[in-house]
Amino acid sequence: MLTAIDENNKIINLLELDRKELTGKFYCPSCHSELLIKNGQIKVLHFAHKSLKSCNLWLENESDQHLGLKKILYEWFKKTDKVEIERYLPELNQRPDLLVNGKIAIEIQCSHLSIKRLKERTENYKAHGFKVLWLMGKDLWLAEQVTELQKNLVYFSENRGFFYWELDFQRKKLRLKSLIHEDLRGRIICLQEEIPFGKGRLIAHLRLPYLAQKLVKIPTFKDSKLSSFIRQQLYYQSPKWMKIQEKYYQKGENLLTKKFEGPYIAPLGLNLLENFTDEMTITTFTQIDQNVKLYYENFLINFQRNSLEMLYPPRFYAIMGKQKKEK
Numbered sequence: 001m002l003t004a005i006d007e008n009n010k011i012i013n014l015l016e017l018d019r020k021e022l023t024g025k026f027y028c029p030s031c032h033s034e035l036l037i038k039n040g041q042i043k044v045l046h047f048a049h050k051s052l053k054s055c056n057l058w059l060e061n062e063s064d065q066h067l068g069l070k071k072i073l074y075e076w077f078k079k080t081d082k083v084e085i086e087r088y089l090p091e092l093n094q095r096p097d098l099l100v101n102g103k104i105a106i107e108i109q110c111s112h113l114s115i116k117r118l119k120e121r122t123e124n125y126k127a128h129g130f131k132v133l134w135l136m137g138k139d140l141w142l143a144e145q146v147t148e149l150q151k152n153l154v155y156f157s158e159n160r161g162f163f164y165w166e167l168d169f170q171r172k173k174l175r176l177k178s179l180i181h182e183d184l185r186g187r188i189i190c191l192q193e194e195i196p197f198g199k200g201r202l203i204a205h206l207r208l209p210y211l212a213q214k215l216v217k218i219p220t221f222k223d224s225k226l227s228s229f230i231r232q233q234l235y236y237q238s239p240k241w242m243k244i245q246e247k248y249y250q251k252g253e254n255l256l257t258k259k260f261e262g263p264y265i266a267p268l269g270l271n272l273l274e275n276f277t278d279e280m281t282i283t284t285f286t287q288i289d290q291n292v293k294l295y296y297e298n299f300l301i302n303f304q305r306n307s308l309e310m311l312y313p314p315r316f317y318a319i320m321g322k323q324k325k326e327k
């Protein structure tokens, strides 16, 4: 942690002080136990609990990555906006890493947390009128497939579809992954953009997915080995594919005899095969308030009409859908 209270009950922010100004004892603003001053491997001066047993706000001592990122983002925001670090919000009993302009909570998430806890924290922010932005450290970067936890950290906009924020502490970059799609194997297809730490106005970068902008798109690809992949999955009795095959059987169809032609890529959470059995599964996305079903429907209309050479944002499919109705 980078803040504490001193013996006079004054809040101390380590990022705004010199080491020599630090005298006396320091205490946790939450549990009031005495804190130690430490210097991590990457030389970010910070406070740490002697024992976390009695503290209900700090569950663990933070990693160097977390402390370093917090410091960098604090300084980046500070150039252009009002930013508070580890500001305790009593009505929520929460303490966001950073609070920007009094209403945007920034959570730098560097380690795994339970989906239940994530949902509680997110709902708590929303219920009190705060917007919460989760920016992910290395352990939570998107890899080949999207995990259940990551689905709950994904955002949505009409111009960028599903998107996700990553922080690269080593390479000093903020990364936006947008237009997130999955193929039938569950692999991710997305756009990736990087912004060097400290460049421009951070809050403006974080708003980018919501702004009017040039149409983005991703070319698709054909998966010529999809049929043999599916055969293999069924041979090894993969639960996911067994379930889909069962639905096909109920309709008098069989996945093994189906010919897979053309790209099978769909927006995150939309399973093209299950949809063809008329059972559209809508995954719950904790950070998303919009109903993404319309996006899925518009996408499917386009998917069935065209050969799907490109992937576009929701706005594109919405306009295409409207044009069709007017004709």
Ligand SMILES: [Zn+2]
Residues within 6 Å of the ligand: 028, 029, 030, 031, 032, 033, 049, 054, 055, 056, 057, 058
């Ligand atoms: Zn404490």
